[in-house]
Amino acid sequence: MVGSKEKSKLRLTLRYIIASALLLVMVYPYLYMVLNSFADWTQIDKQLVPSKFTLKSYEWLFTGGEVGIARPWVNAFFNSIIVSVASTALMMVFGVMVAYALSKLNFKGRDTVNNFVLFHMFFPAIILLIPQFLVIQKVGLYDTYWAMIIPKAVSLWAIFMYTNFFKAIPTVFIEAAKLDGASDFKILYRIMMPMSKSITAVIFLFLLMERWTELLWDMLVVRSDNMLTLNVLLSQMFGPYGSYPGPLYAASVILTVPIIIMFAIFGKKFKEGMQFSLK
Structure with a gap:
């Protein structure tokens, strides 16, 4: 009886792991986009998860950035x-x-x-x-x-x-x-x-x-x-x-x-x- 319960729990755990992995594969491209939108410009597209974050991309977007030219x-x-x-x-x-x-x-x-x-x-x-x-x-x-x-x-x-x-x-x-x-x-x-x-x-x-x-x-x-x-x-x-x-x-x-x-x-x-x- 105990062995049957352990097998059932193991199957359930494996299902959760597989489902979580598939969910991560589906969601990660969006997370990657969000993370890189806040990433330091020296780390953009350089690693899967940036370690330095900044609002520079959004500031550039709304204020014209370094060149001071307003973007629409x-x-x-x-x-x-x-x-x-x-x-x-x-x-x-x-x-x-x-x-x-x-x-x-x-x-x-x-x-x-x-x-x-x-x-x-x-x-x-x-x-x-x-x-x-x-x-x-x-x-x-x-x-x-x-x-x-x-x-x-x-x-x-x-x-x-x-x-x-x-x-x-x-x-x-x-x-x-x-x-x-x-x-x-x-x-x-x-x-x-x-x-x-x-x-x-x-x-x-x-x-x-x-x-x-x-x-x-x-x-x-x-x-x-x-x-x-x-x-x-x-x-x-x-x-x-x-x-x-x-x-x-x-x-x-x-x-x-x-x-x-x-x-x-x-x-x-x-x-x-x-x-x-x-x-």
């Missing part, structure tokens, strides 16, 4: 926030409204629209890149916030997720609200949305993360330095700023901070929403 990091960071928040908000609003119509309203052509959404989800987005770019140029939105926001204002994935979730909500709630004289808009935001907090957290976090890390489209539609997002600026750092690896790491760390904060705030709802989506 702060401006690029706020550009990323403006574009990401605006695009995500529009994707959420349109996703909720379209999903409610497809799941709870009866109108001619509903099945056609639903099938179009499903078809377009599997359509390679890069094929539409050039036509979208030409349209942005024709309407005079090139090198503006709108050029980065409007083409990303609709997410078919969000529509698909909300539609499936709304279908699972009993229609009796909607019928009762309509008997009380509630409009579809009021039903959507007073009944449907409060019941969809978990899936909303999942959709919101995925859309925000996707838009926050967007690079190709933002590179195409902006050219002036004051309109660059942090991703685009980071991609350009490997040229003129390639000799400053510390600030490169620091800017990369800053790029991840909003996503980490969002996951920390909405983590519980995210788990609940993922459980529903995996059923």
